[in-house]
Amino acid sequence: MKILLHICCAPCATHCINLLKNLGYEVVGFFYNPNIHPPKEYERRKAELEKIRKYFEIDVIEWKYDVENWFKYIKGYEKEREGGKRCELCIKMRLEETAKYARMKGFDAFTTTLTISPWKNSKKIFEIGRKISEKYNIRFLEIDFKKNDGFKKSVELSKRYNMYRQKYCGCIFSYLDRLHKNK
């Protein structure tokens, strides 16, 4: 079974890849995150994918950094709190592109590293994934990576491989929130 794994960042991908491999999947990573701000931060997170390729021996596709489309997509919801409608749209946009690519390239299923985050609602992600799965007629693997200490395991693995771990989710709004909290 070949699965396309949407990767939000290298540290989160570590445990997810291990788990999927243990379940018998052939994993290919898909880095599609036009939400990440600023471009320098995007490049930094993208550069860490080399460690995923090297230590986890999988291929990772780097997809478009279509920032303008992302801002159009979330328009009207910029001021939402983290976890609200803006995030729902942001996740939908990224998963939809993953599903389209998976379908186009003949994968059996797709899923996302996003459920590993303790700050993300896995049930909501499953709902989004299910709708996209129906729309594109490709299986969405509903797997809650944060279960069984998943996040903790990803922290340990990312430390072992000396990976950069960011301090905010990704978009400019989450970046500003973080700055505000640190004041």
Ligand code: SF4
């Ligand atoms: S906080 Fe994270 S999930 Fe929410 S819109 Fe920003 S980047 Fe996307």
